[in-house]
Amino acid sequence: MESFRGDVRLVIQTDDVFETLRSLRQEFDFDMLIDVTAIDLLEYPDATDRFAVVYSLLSIERNERLIVKTFVNDPDPTLPSAVSIWAGANWLEREVFDMFGISFEGHPDLRRILMPEEFVAHPLRKDYPLQGRGERHNFPVIPRSES
Amino acid sequence: MPLQVSDLSQPESPDQEYLWTLNFGPQHPATHTTLRLTLTLDGETVVNAVPDIGYLHSGFEKLGEDLTFNQYVTIVDRMNYISPVANEISWFQAVEKLLAVDITPRCTYVRTIFAELMRVHDHLLNVATVALDLGGFTGFLYAFNLRERINDICERASGQRFHSSYFRVGGALFDVTPDWVDMIRAFLAEFPKVHAEVHGLLTRNRIFVDRVKGVGTLSREDAIAFGATGPIARASGVVRDLRKDEPYLAYRELDFRVICARAGDCYARYLVRMEEMLESVKLIEQAIENIPAGPINVGLEVDPDDGRSTLPNKADVYRSIEGLIRHFEVIMPNRGYPTPIGEVYGASEAPNGELGFYIVGDGKAKPYRVRTRPPSFIHFSMFPHMIRGATLSDVVAVLGSLNIIAAELDR
Numbered sequence: 001m002e003s004f005r006g007d008v009r010l011v012i013q014t015d016d017v018f019e020t021l022r023s024l025r026q027e028f029d030f031d032m033l034i035d036v037t038a039i040d041l042l043e044y045p046d047a048t049d050r051f052a053v054v055y056s057l058l059s060i061e062r063n064e065r066l067i068v069k070t071f072v073n074d075p076d077p078t079l080p081s082a083v084s085i086w087a088g089a090n091w092l093e094r095e096v097f098d099m100f101g102i103s104f105e106g107h108p109d110l111r112r113i114l115m116p117e118e119f120v121a122h123p124l125r126k127d128y129p130l131q132g133r134g135e136r137h138n139f140p141v142i143p144r145s146e147s
Numbered sequence: 148m149p150l151q152v153s154d155l156s157q158p159e160s161p162d163q164e165y166l167w168t169l170n171f172g173p174q175h176p177a178t179h180t181t182l183r184l185t186l187t188l189d190g191e192t193v194v195n196a197v198p199d200i201g202y203l204h205s206g207f208e209k210l211g212e213d214l215t216f217n218q219y220v221t222i223v224d225r226m227n228y229i230s231p232v233a234n235e236i237s238w239f240q241a242v243e244k245l246l247a248v249d250i251t252p253r254c255t256y257v258r259t260i261f262a263e264l265m266r267v268h269d270h271l272l273n274v275a276t277v278a279l280d281l282g283g284f285t286g287f288l289y290a291f292n293l294r295e296r297i298n299d300i301c302e303r304a305s306g307q308r309f310h311s312s313y314f315r316v317g318g319a320l321f322d323v324t325p326d327w328v329d330m331i332r333a334f335l336a337e338f339p340k341v342h343a344e345v346h347g348l349l350t351r352n353r354i355f356v357d358r359v360k361g362v363g364t365l366s367r368e369d370a371i372a373f374g375a376t377g378p379i380a381r382a383s384g385v386v387r388d389l390r391k392d393e394p395y396l397a398y399r400e401l402d403f404r405v406i407c408a409r410a411g412d413c414y415a416r417y418l419v420r421m422e423e424m425l426e427s428v429k430l431i432e433q434a435i436e437n438i439p440a441g442p443i444n445v446g447l448e449v450d451p452d453d454g455r456s457t458l459p460n461k462a463d464v465y466r467s468i469e470g471l472i473r474h475f476e477v478i479m480p481n482r483g484y485p486t487p488i489g490e491v492y493g494a495s496e497a498p499n500g501e502l503g504f505y506i507v508g509d510g511k512a513k514p515y516r517v518r519t520r521p522p523s524f525i526h527f528s529m530f531p532h533m534i535r536g537a538t539l540s541d542v543v544a545v546l547g548s549l550n551i552i553a554a555e556l557d558r
Contacts, residue, residue, distance in 0.1 A: 004489045005244050031371050035492075037518040039507055044515060045488060054505065056492055056520070060371065060385065063392050067492060088374035091528035099208075114201040114557055123209055124516075130213050 009067040017070050018080040021055065025085045030057040030066060033086035036093055038100045041071075042126040050074050051102060055082070072102055081107040099124035166194060169539070173202050177280045177543040180553030182527075184542070191538045196531045203557040211517035216242045216316050219517065224310040226519065227555040229272050230265035232301065233497045235314045240395060241493025241504035245486060248317045252439040257323055258314065259397040260331065260434045261304075262495070263427040267338070268297045269498030269550070270378075270420040270427075271345075277417060277547035278349050281358045286348045293341045296334045303327045318444030331435050338428050346421060359413035363533045363545035366411060373529045377500025377522055379549060382419045383411035389496035396495075401433050413548040486510060492520075499523060499550055523549075523556040 002009050012020050024030045034056040041047035049071035057066045072079060081104035082089040093104045094113040101122035104110060112119065121128055172183035181202040187195040207226065211219050216239075223238040224231040236258050243250060250258075275290035298308040304327055305313035305320055313320055349355050365375065370383040380387060388405040390398040406422040408415035444460050463470030486508030494503030500522030509515035526549045533545055 005247065005491050007490070007492055009490075033374050034494075034501065035503065035505065035518070035520040037505055039490075039516045044507075044509055054490075054518075056503075056505070060387055065492075086374065087369070087372040087532075088525060088528065091524065095524075112201075114204040116201070123206065128209075130209060 007067055008065070009069055011069045014070050014072055014079065017068075018082070020068065021082050021085055024057060024066070024068070028059070029061055030059045030064075032058040032060060033082065033088050033092070034058050034065075036082070036089060036096055038096045038102055038124075040100060040124065040126045051077055051100060053079060053096065053102060077102040078105055079103075080105050081110075083107055098122070101125065165189070171542065173199075177546060178551075178553075179276065179547075180551070180556075182551065182553050182556065184530075186539070186542065188539060191540075193534050193537055193539060193542065196534045196542070198527060198530055200527070200553070201557050203553045205558070207558040208517055208519065211514060213513065215513055216246075219514075220312050220314065221310065224312055225554060226521065226558060227269075227497065227499060227502070227523070227552045228310065229550075229552055230269040230498045231310050232261045232313060233265035233269070233495075234502065235312070236262050236396075237493070237495040237497055237502040238504055239314050239316060240495050241491060241506050242316055244493045245489070245491045245506050245508055246316065247487075248445055250317060251442055251445060253322075253441050254318050254443045255397045256434050256438045257319060257443065259401070260431055260438075261313070262396065263430045263434070264297050264300060264331075266427045266498040267424050268294055270424045273547070273550045274345060274349070274417060274420050277359070277413070277544065278355060280543045280547045281355060283349060283352065283355055286345045289341050289344045289348075293334075293337065296330075296337065300327065300330050300334060303330055315444070318442075322443045323438075328435060328438070331431065335428060335432055335435070338424075342421070342424060350418070350421070356414065358540070359417060359544050359548070361410075362413045362537060362541045363548060364410070364412045365529065365533055369529070369532065370411070373532070374525045375500070375529060376525070377496065377498070378406075378419045378423060379416060379500065379526055381406060382408045382415040384409045389494060389501060393494075397434060398430075401430050403427075403430050413544050416548045486512070486514065494520065497522065499552070499555075500526065519555075519558055521555045521558060523552050527551050527556055 002011065037054050039052040039054065041049055041052055050073045051071065053070050053072060055068040057068060079102060081093055083093065084106070090109065091113060093107055094110060096102050097104060097110055098112045098115055099122055111117065115123065167188040169186040169188055170183070171186055172178045173181045183199040183202070185197040185199065186193055207222050210222055214222070220235055220238065223234045226234050271290040271294050275287040279287040301311045302308040304323055305311040365379070365383045367384040370380045370385050375383065376387070384407060386405065386407055391405055403426045406419050406426060408419050442460065459470040459473050464474045488508060488510045490505065490507045492503055492505045494501050501520065502522055503520035505518035505520065506514050507516040530545065530549065534542060537545070
């Protein structure tokens, strides 16, 4: 449990994610999942893990927010899916999968959501260059004489 | 994105061969922006809907990692372009939380006025286009005529009608002027007439009410489970408004009501938006007469440890060497002041729902990661759930009332 600028953050082990989220939903009444996102810690100072996954929770009754943070690592970053706890986790987890390549076990429909299906990389990883990996430059150049 | 047959949650079997598949979008007048739906129809009833998004994905979050906080404002503007300045307010609220900058009272009020103007801006468009999609053209003209006034107000303040990029860390680009205040007073005088016109044209219009009442019902439990916020959640009976629950800017000092409904259908969402516009105008009326005097930017005279990431006033830049140096330090890309190593989540009540930014700072001048919590994305994920069992003509009504902005949906 830590706090920065008024945000309360709970850092948990990867193995405890599903149990923690479920008990937060059922026993502590955090009934709304505001956001699921990930951070690639590849270039982050003093980081030991590769990815951090962040769940933002909200209890409407108590008007209280909680940020739950956990870490996953290469080569096969996997977390249990929270779709069975909050229905709204569906698309949010698909976006994390699309952008970071973190897969969610038990997700009903884990497909890419923003990038095209035939895309191979995960663009928000820090080792993916800002200017793309040559998608545009690799288009074949067709001169006018051959067109 | 090629859709497989297996994507449809109900696989086609021989006894379902009579089902039709209809491709809706990506270029369709009723989607307003670029999004695609694959509808499975049984006669006129929608059996299933598979949204296909990403047509407007332009890597905003990746770009954010390469831009400074002040530069990213131009990108933030283009997320929900129906209410651009509301995005800026939300963005700088998160940035100022990370940098621990307290904005001046004058800036607080100017931001509040802009936030409410943008709520009117957004709701006018939404109310008008829902009616337009359902065949009511006249209200659209009234509403869009009034939206022009708000564009003029933005132009007066920032020089740009649409994507204003008006605010900066710790303040704004320019201070507001007395004629800006006069323009808002003129707008406030014009608004009730237009609201009454739209109200008279739609609220008891038999054709409109038949198309929206009882259509696309979202229960309170589902709204919470899917994470709906803003007018869509409030129309389903979720009493939550960040302006009241987590007061920011000047909302603590102003008087307004939170508008809620219970029905959760498209008509309730329409009514909530109509009423919210009146509340917003009430807020602007209070705020415009009470703008505090004083500087709009966090200036040089404040404690340098607090206000150092903000741009100084132009007068300070031209007249003092300290101001010039600090302007240079903030503007030049290879200088810049460091951010703290830490993460914050800052959210505000944008017209469409809770718009939040999760910013990770790593001690450099640029953010390490900027995550947008886009309300359109969350709301569109509810769409298949809401449309199952409705008719094809309801698709347009539900899509309109959710107010999906694809630039924010795909980012």
